[in-house]
Amino acid sequence: MPNEIAFCLIAAPTAAFAVAAMTLRRLVHCALCAAAAFAGLAMLYLQLDAEFVGFAQLLVYVGAIAILIVFAILLTSGDEVRTGSSQFSPAWLAGLAVAVLLLAALALALLLSPSLHRLAPSAAAAPVKQIGQELMTRYVLPLEMIGILLTGALLGAVVIAMRDEPEVKPPASKRADPKETTSLP
Amino acid sequence: MNTPLSHYLLFSALLFGIGFAGAVARRSAILVLIGIELMLNAANLNFIAFWRYGPVAGALTGVMFVLFSIAIAAAEAAVGLALIIAIYRLRKTVQVDRLDTLKG
Amino acid sequence: MNALDQIFVSLQRALAGLAPVPARPLLAMILNIAGLMAVFGTCFALTTILERKILGRMQNRFGPNRVGPCGLFQPLADGIKMLIKEDIVPFSADKTLHFLAPLALTVPVWLAFAVLPFGRNMSAVELDAGILFFFAIGSASELAVFMAGWSSQNKYSLLGAMRAIAQMISYEVPLVLAGVPVLMAAGSLSLPDIVQAQSGFVLGCVPRWNVFTPWGLAGFTLFLIAAAAESNRCPFDLPEGESELIAGYLTEYSGFKYALFFLGEYLGLFAVTGLAVTLFLGGWQAPAAWLDWLPSWGWFAAKFSALIFLFIWVRATLPRLRLDQLLMFAWKFLVPLALVNLFVAAVWWKWPAPLTARWLVCAALLAAPYVWLGRTWNGPTSQERHYHYAE
């Protein structure tokens, strides 16, 4: 059962990091734990022979999204310092109850499903070449759409987060004369 | 490869529950976002597991779905965090229970 | 293949063969890891001393020359000094993260070496998506930098870390984009395959290395520039710019942790240099058919050393950039050029014209945007600076 051991070795810390990410008090710790959980998931993908997806997960989640989150935390950190109040929302108990209910429902559904003990077929590798081929043939339209979506999201994010320009701009004639701004006594 | 499929599915459900709990119980919008990302990841794990344990080995649908899902998650995170920053700039807070201007 | 070429491979096999059968793969892996760490650890030590020596020569001074013959034991002395120095942790620091940050930086960098082919049959792991692994692992070091900067609870550290992250994210884009044409050419993400695709000779004498094509040359240049920035080398070392930020995110580190950061930085440089060799300089391939008798790892080492020397040379030559220049350089110059390069590579491969015509057209396609971007890029920044003096 080396596989099951490997699974447990990966899954247990991943779950632990996920729990930590959702419960720690300091936001930066939460973000870093989330990054660790994402990395753990990437390992799980690798364990499931999805090499390409695993690396993509690592690249996108740890390399990009975690960094973004960290930046966002730093840019909004005044909140954390100023309020000093509880990090949990007033109705957190209700939320937790719903989450447990949800988990129970999902688990129940899973435990009752017939495909529960299905074992993996022996050979199911996704060679990178095949993924590339599929992306360029069968999935080429979704790929293009993703490209457009990402471009749009990039521009949108920049526009949303951009600080508004001050309304008063220096008149054009003044800009043309650099001396005026530099030669102040 | 003899780990049964149920392990992955249960683990994914657990991860989903954790993410959900975080998303509904934390006050910071950023943590809500992280919770949602965790839920998304749990779904991705399901896809990969179903692909791996699926009857047709050559069908890459699960893998493709996850690849696209990751790309969309990147877009979502970028826009979401930009929104959070914009909200912070406007309201000086990112605590979701204070952002209730849309009260009915 | 001759014995000399495969000497390390055979050695590893022989040693692993000593173990009982079930443990053999594990032992083989450990041997790989040990070999890598030994070679590049030594390499790190040598590079520190050589860098100081070479910089000394270039700056008309001696460099370290007190410890051992010609000062060659200087790294040893430095190591001992680092080990026995007091490990200072600031009072208000986040102790856990402060402790973890150097590890988080160094470990992924070590991992990156796993996929590089150092010689024929000499890569620790042969991954199908090797280069993706390389970049994915590399992106983890950004978080480590952030951990270091944030946990120190020091504004210089934090600013330095933010600068470093901004710089690394920005330069990762041209770095990857510069490498993409190579992947297109080889049709594979596996690094040994990429090396293999560069074997053979054009016109009988010019090796089929990517650097000898217009897009390869441009890609190589872009790659080196981005690599220098990615590993915080001069002239892009302003996250640690001591004149502005003391030492950036390293400010609150001392002793062995500092040494680990130092190690991580140099190893990052080594890894990305090794990747440059693999992608553009034909990896371990010999530059001429009659030089094939030299071992493949020897060629790799030679190319590697040459590039390291180039980095040192650049460090001695160029002044440091300003942060806005740095970022603008990445987004407004390197990224567009890398995209153009991608297009040119497509033209190169899809256009069935004679070699000379392809060369000329592709070179022109690259030169035109280079000149244009170079002219427009520099313009507005130098004009729009405003100086405000105290009144």
Added chain:
Amino acid sequence: MARVVQYLWLVPAFPLLMAGWGAFLRRDRRRTAAALAISGVAVSWLLSIVAFLTSLGARPIRQTWSFNWLDLAVFSVPLGWVLDPLTAIMLLMVSFLSLLIFIYSLGYMARDGNFTRFFCFMSLFAAAMLGLVIANSLLLLFICWELVGLSSYLLIGFWFEKPAAAAAAKKAFITTRLGDLGLLLGMLWLYSQSGTLLFYDHGRGCLEQSALARLAAGTTLGGMAVSTAISLLIFAGAVGKSGQVPLHVWLPDAMEGPTPVSALIHAATMVAAGVFLVARAYPLMSAGLHPAALQVVTWVGAVTALGAAAVAVAQNDIKRIIAYSTISQLGYMMLGLGTGGVAVGMFHLITHAFFKSLLFLGAGSVIHACHGEQDIRNMGGLKKLMPWTFATYAAGMMALCGVPLFFSGFWSKDDILRAAWSWPVSVVPFVLGVAGAFLTAFYMTRQVSWVFLGQPAGPASAARESPPVMTVPLLILAVFAVFAGFLGTPVWPWFHCYLNGERTPLEPAALVAAPQLTLLLLSAIIVGLAFFLGWRIYANVTWQSSRQTDPLELSLPALFRLLQNKFFIDEFYAATVVRLNAAFSRLADWLDRVVWQGVVDALARLALLGARFSRAFDESAINAGFDAGCDDLRSAGGFLSRAQNGRIQRYLRLAGLGISLLVLALIWGCA
């Protein structure tokens, strides 16, 4: 030639591209806008020349190319282009005139702030008009027809800050829309009957033998042939677009637009689109043994020709006179089409396009020089001040009047009158046409006398000759206005033969054949008489004040008033159509206020009652449910609105709860 047909779409494509490009230009990029527009139509013109040359002597004379525009499972809608002499000559004329008028506009619109918008619209118009000409499908033709109408609307209302211009644009759009409704109905009927909207499709098109035979055979309401009914509906569209009676009222008002627009759209091309449509659909119009549709065309044309000419006699606005003249000439074209066939009507269309745009551009030059003055009573003596304009204007005027032998209008009008003379049904259209010709010469003499003759006086005395960018197009047009007629003389009827794809015989004897000679002499006498009369009445009028009375008004006040008020048709419409509409609106308003509002009120009250009841129920039920300590919770409505408290986590919680319950329900259902 097949190649040329296939790429015929390039002709309208270039102006369309330029219009699209121009739409994105900044307002101050005037040079770019003009350069774009002019280069667009210049390319179109060159391509048109190519198309024309290929159509010369080509066998077969008609080439088509079509493609499936809309391919649904059950049917497909093909569109296509056709290249035949009709298309080729129209293409050449439209693109050439567009080019000249675009260049002229450079000078005329030089001071206008919305220069770029103007050229954008003009390019759009040129594209639509060229597309209309090449269309081989009634659907494509209709699309372009509407686009032409749209650009006409935009350009009439170009100075929309003037209330008159805005109103005129609206009037033009709505009035032509009435006719277009007929065209649309005719198109739908045609499609339902023939199953295709392609004109020519290798024997399967709706204008080809088999379809026509079927259409002519079927009968509809009152024993009318289906083909006749469809033709009449299509003709309704032509009536609207070409300003025929009774839908002519928009065209004079359309003169509120800039003068180049009037010249290009409301004289030379767009209004001729109706004539072109009739010409294009001529096989359909003339299908069957008794082509009643053509009789309608003839009568409408004849009445329009005379009526509009009569109205023109009593107008004082320089552009309005020419506008009524345009209506009248369009009536002649219809008359020619109805009595003599395609070639007769089209020939007049082409010659008219040249001399009428020349007249408009000349009038524009005058207006430009007089700083916007348009009342001919305030002008005078411009002959000396603006010699070039006068010379070209005179050439255009003589062409319009049909001065014998040397001016193009003579030959084409002569053609029409000859055809009307030999029309077997009735001689009245001929008489109407001759009377119209007399009036035409008279009102043009009147106008030229007021404007150019006499002494410079009044506001016009400071006028200066226009810049070369305006006079050079005038000169070019003048050359064509004079000489275009020689393409279709009885001696050498090249135009007619070209349209029919025949070789052109040279018959000098035809000029002195019996009916021809009679008509020639008749024309000469009529024109001479009209010139003499006009000169007698108006040559000695000098400028006294801006509101002086016309000499004709003094002698025939009642008739003059009738004409000056355009037979009171606008008033008639205002009294009937508009009033009916207003009454209908009032009825709708009343219905809305009284009936519907009552219903709505009642419903609202009902809902309110229900809500009150529900609230009372909720209050009591919920208050009963809680203990006495929290009796002041919320009212029922407040309770519901609390669900939306703006707190996202609550929504998320509810969503999670819902999903859990759904999952549990599913499990329960499956188990």
